[in-house]
Amino acid sequence: MIDSLFEVRASYVSVSAMSREPRLEVECRAQSKETEGTTQVLDEAGSVTTADPTTETHSEEDLDLPWQVVVHNDPVNLMSYVTMVFQRVFGYPREKAERHMLEVHHKGRSVLWAGMREPAELYVQQLHGYLLLATLEKLS
Amino acid sequence: MEISRDNNDIEISELDPFLAELLRQIPASASPDGEPAAEQRLFSSPANSKETELCAEWKTYVEPELRRLFQSATETVTEDLKQLNGNEKSLANRTLRIPAKHADAWLCALNQARLVIAAKNNFTESELGDHFRSPIGSRRDLSLFQINFYGFLQEFILRDLGD
The missing domain is CATH 3.30.1390.10 (Ribosomal protein L7/L12, C-terminal domain/Adaptor protein ClpS)
Structure with missing residues (x-):
């Protein structure tokens, strides 16, 4: 009976000394730059659009x-x-x-x-x- | 010992007194008993020590919740284990039935027990990976066997949940 228990191959999470850079799973955010009262936004596709600066604010979420x-x-x-x-x-x-x-x-x-x-x-x-x-x- | 699924419940049958006793020890084994290493493992820090406010809030609000959660799981398991009440002789070839709805509580209690035993004995990773260590010649060997036996039950329950 006990022998059968030793047939179990339980796998464990083990320690490794290797390190890694943390990888964020947050979506890429658009980069923005204010120019002469308007904001130019570079989206993920690389195209530039102009946004109204009054609506371009940093929310608490961003911070x-x-x-x-x-x-x-x-x-x-x-x-x-x-x-x-x-x-x-x-x-x-x-x-x-x-x-x-x-x-x-x-x-x-x-x-x-x-x-x-x-x-x-x-x-x-x-x-x-x-x-x-x-x-x-x-x-x- | 045989372990199988019966109408969604898990049935552990043909238990000998030794394994039945190990099962009966799950709730006691899951208790840290004030042992700092075990206590620290069950209630580990949620952040590094620089986050003093976060850690303090955690101790006040979250830790009591976790204690209740762990306690509730061991209470459920204790109830199920009443099926094994009796003296050593009457434990021969006994059957334990774990209701499907108690599977999560069993997973939690088995995990608590394994972590507490490992912390109290300060087992190394190579000891934990030695599944062929036998015979049981010391209290430490028995504790390691207990961890592996409980791990085997966990694996079965997990497989059962996955089906």
């Missing part, structure tokens, strides 16, 4: 953007469990959840989400509810 949800390696958590948690918390498809899980496994951490502080905090709270090592980091 509060640089927060990221980071999941750190933990050798105890099962790989399949971590994948399931990423699917549930972020609604990621299995392939994407597995990619992030493997990033944690091989590189020690993975940036799961980036954006405003409030939703980032909620994500971290949910991840802690699943007992994952997750932190909220402000991008400098």
Whole structure:
């Protein structure tokens, strides 16, 4: 009976000394430049449009953007469990959840989400509810 | 021991007294018992220590919620484990049925137990990856076996949820 238990090949998220640059999953934002009372906006396609300066303001969201949800390696958590948690918390498809899980496994951490502080905090709270090592980091 | 799915519930049958006892120890094993390393692992910091305000708010508002969540999961598991009540002799070839709606609570309690045992014993990564360590010759070996056994149950429940 016990022998059968040892046939189980549980996989664990393991530590790796490798580091990586954090990857933001925030969409590219348009660059803007004010010229003579109007604002020229360079969109992602590279074309320039002119916008009314009175409507071109920085919202609180823009100012509060640089927060990221980071999941750190933990050798105890099962790989399949971590994948399931990423699917549930972020609604990621299995392939994407597995990619992030493997990033944690091989590189020690993975940036799961980036954006405003409030939703980032909620994500971290949910991840802690699943007992994952997750932190909220402000991008400098 | 056999583990199977029966009408969406998970059935663990032909349990011998040793494995039945390990199952009965899940709630106790999931408790950090004031052990700082275990406490720190279950309630890890949400940010680096420079974010003092965030960490303080977290301790005040979020941590109690997490404690309730973890407590609720272990209570559900404790209820299910009442099926295994009895003396050692009566535990032979017993069956434990885990209702499908309790699967999440079991996943949570098993994970808590594994993390707490690992933290209390300060297991290294290579020890955790050694699934062929036997026989059980010390309390430490038994704790490692417990982690692997609970991990096996977690894997089965996860596979079951995925189907």
